[in-house]
Amino acid sequence: MPNKTIALVAHDHKKPDLIAWAKKNKMHLESLDLVATGTTGGLLTKEVGLHVRCFKSGPLGGDQQIGALIAEQALDVLVFFWDPMNPAPHDPDVKALLRLCSVWNVPVACNLATADMIISSPLFHDPDFKPELPRY
DSSP: OOOOEEEEEEOGGGHHHHHHHHHHTHHHHTTSEEEEOHHHHHHIIIIIOOOEEEOOOGGGTHHHHHHHHHHTTOOSEEEEEOOTTSOOTTHHHHHHHHHHHHHTTOOEEOSHHHHHHHHHOTTTTOTTOOOOOOOO
């Protein structure tokens, strides 16, 4: 059975939170296929020592690249620490990404508490668990 694929994304003001969370959960994350938007992926590699497949920066298309994985049912979880207090120029891309998670029933964590709950869930570690796909 292939590894779970997790996307890790964070807005600038939330990158330190994601890095701290990844350090705390490095043991779990090392066994997963990790993807990330450009800057975030580079930081995770440099500061945490994780192997991450980096896409483009979010505003340059990285959000859409992750969205494509969701639409192809090739992403198991999205951890996206977005900053609700600082609107970004690519807010429509962010909303589209979150919408795709709802459309395709992909678990998404937008904050530390939810990320902790997802990664500590027995379902997360069950290789046979797959969320039910909606029928449209």
